[in-house]
Amino acid sequence: MNIILIGFMGSGKSSVARKLAQKLNYKNQETDESVLIRSGRKSITELFKLDGEIVFREMELTIAKKMSGEKNAVISTGGGMVINKLCIDYFKQNGIVVYLQTSFEEIVKRLAGDETRPLFKDKLVAHTLFKFRKHLYEEYADITIKTDKLSVDEITNSVIEKI
Ligand code: S3P
Numbered sequence: 001m002n003i004i005l006i007g008f009m010g011s012g013k014s015s016v017a018r019k020l021a022q023k024l025n026y027k028n029q030e031t032d033e034s035v036l037i038r039s040g041r042k043s044i045t046e047l048f049k050l051d052g053e054i055v056f057r058e059m060e061l062t063i064a065k066k067m068s069g070e071k072n073a074v075i076s077t078g079g080g081m082v083i084n085k086l087c088i089d090y091f092k093q094n095g096i097v098v099y100l101q102t103s104f105e106e107i108v109k110r111l112a113g114d115e116t117r118p119l120f121k122d123k124l125v126a127h128t129l130f131k132f133r134k135h136l137y138e139e140y141a142d143i144t145i146k147t148d149k150l151s152v153d154e155i156t157n158s159v160i161e162k163i
Contacts, residue, residue: 002073002095003163006088006137008130009079009117010107011100012147012155017076019156027073031081034067035059048118057084064090080119080129082136092140098159099141104130106148 003020005013014030021028032044038059041047047056060078064087067075075095081087091097102110104127111120120126138144143162147155 002068002070002075002091003159004075004077004091004095004097005100006077006082006097006140007079007100007147008102008104008107008133008137009120009126010111010114011079011102012110012152013076013079013100015152016100016155016159017074019152020159021074023156023160024072024074027070029067029070029073029075031060031063031067031075031077034063035078038063043116045116045118060084061087064088067091068094070094079133082133082140088140096163097140097142098163099137099144100147100155101137101144102147 003026005017007013017028017030020026035056036044036047039047039051041050057080060081061084064081067073068090075091088097107130108123111117114120119129143159145155145158145162150158
């Protein structure tokens with residue numbers, strides 16, 4: 001089985017995935033990293049700018065399909081992975097989905113000054129995405145962890161306890 005982390009931008013998926021993989025002796029995979037390699041672009045910002053979001057989402061689906069065939073991997077997904085149910089269907093064939101639930105206020109604090117996320121540039125747009133996606137994360141989660149008051153270590157331990 002794989003462990004798939006879902007949640008909004010800034011919810012701590014990458015840091016928790018790294019720690020979790022270390023503790024469980026699993027592989028650590030990042031969908032964004034694989035999409036980027038596949039695209040040949042330098043950054044997600046460049047990919048959005050030059051190819052557009054639709055191309056990015058198509059690549060996410062390809063990567064989700066491929067990664068879902070992994071064994072014993074902790075997979076950190078991009079925050080928008082849930083907008084395509086097919087991606088989640090692939091992951092669920094062979095994995096348990098963990099939702100890192102973080103409030104929008106906390107995310108705004110954590111991402112202050114961040115320049116790497118094209119969909120977090122405009123706070124109003126980001127908040128609309130957050131409200132829309134919240135229900136999707138909830139629907140697809142096998143396990144939910146509230147992360148606002150927890151450190152990366154605490155979240156990691158909590159995932160291990162619950163799986
Ligand atoms: C996105 C989240 C990003 C990245 C891209 C789009 C989104 O990943 O995939 O910028 O649509 O929420 P993180 O959740 O790791 O920031």
